[in-house]
Amino acid sequence: MKIAVLSGKGGTGKTLVAVNIAAVAEKAVYVDCDVEEPNGYLFFTPELFDRKEVSVLIPVIDRSICTLCRKCIDFCNFNALACIANRMILFEEVCHSCGGCRIVCPVSAITEKEKVIGHIENGVSKNVIVKTGILNVGETSGIPIIRELMNENENDQRISVFDCPPGSACAVMESIRDADYCILVAEPTIFGIHNLNLVFELVKQFHKPHGVILNKCLEGENLAEQFCAENHIRILGRIPFHQEIGMMSSKGLILVRENETHRKFFVNLLNKVIEVIQNETITCP
Template sequence: MKIAVLSGKGGTGKTLVSVNLAAAVKNAIYIDCDVEEPNGYLFFKPHKIVSERVMVQIPVVDENKCSGCRTCIDFCKFNALAYINNKLVVFDEICHSCGGCILFCPESALLEKTKMVGQVEYGTSEAVTVITGRLNIGEASGIPIIKKLLHYANNENKITFIDSPPGSACTVMESIKDVDYCILVAEPTLFGVHNLNMVYDLVKLFHKPHGVVLNKCVDEENPAEQFCREKNIKILGEIPFDHELGMMNSNALIAVRTSETYKNLFTSLLQTVIEEVQNETIVNP
């Protein structure tokens, strides 16, 4: 069972929900796909960490063969190549490693070289397997790292929680494309509704079953809750705007392992999510 947790922006509570649900399961897999700024490991503090480099192939020019035809430049949609002072230049930082320029070069003047774009780290925290991706500073895309991360999400015997990047860009699409269910985390503000709507449109586009967790709830009107009612979106649970929870978060403590109150809250939320996934499987086997 693979469950992705999304939010329209950072700071909404996506990692809070992901980490605590994984800890509530105990024997689970937690994958941090927010490779530009991973922080789930700060809570889990995993042991026995093993690192693996993530490599991609990028083009390199054989100047003796290049005729300056610019076929490769016309092909590249990321503007990673340019012909400057009668010389073909490759900008490694914005190359997306698609390999198309090499295939289309009529002179076979482009070869491949290997480049490290980041790394994947594996560790354990109690019975939770913690897998973290880290993108090197300045790299254009975290998708190669996310693909590497999701290779480890195919364990049939464990529930996997995927802590997606914030927003709805390509990295988010990559992180949710093979999941069974999506949890959308929303704040109780008009801006929170805007960001919720963004990821709601994304999961609908991917035809993913989904529900919403309302975070930072207070005893006032909640625009995010109203949005869910209007769109007939399942509200999976509510997390209060609470000083105790804020202190645990700021100290990188896992609420499920620290507070009986929040252990019960996230265990109940977990059961609701599992039931939703199972019901979806029955309806759409």
């Protein structure tokens, strides 16, 4: 059972929700896909038991063989190759490691080498296996790390909670690829509506069952709640704008491990999601 937690921007409470859902499950895997700035481990402080580097393949050009035919340049949609002053140049930062340039080279002047772009740390925190993807500083794409996290978790039968990157770009798409359900976390402001709409449109495109957690709720008008009503989006729960929650989070405390009221809230939330997933499974042909 795979649950993805996402939001249109950072700072909405996405990690707060993901960490507490994982912590309240009997057995769970927390997967931090926000590889550019992972912070779930700050709450779990896991005892690490494994670390694995993640590499990609990048082209190596043998200029003594290269005939400067430019077929590799014409093939590359990402402009990672150029011919400057009769010399082939590779821009590693924009290479997507597709291997196409090697295939189209008519004289086999292009081979490939491994380049480490980051690593995955595996640890345990009480009932939760914590998997953290970490992108090396200066690297432009963490998608290969997210893909490796997904592959490692593919056959795990425990409840898996994917803490997605913020936004709605390619890294988020990769993070929700295998999700059975998506929880969208939103703030009750006009900007919150804009950001909620981004991820709402994304999960619709992927045909993922979804619901919304409204965070930082105050008394009175809630624009995000109105948006959900207008778009027939199920509201899974509301987290109040409360000093206690802010203080506990700032200290890296997991709410459900510290407070019974919060534990009951997230137990209820998890049960709602499980019920929807099970019903979806039953009704699918």
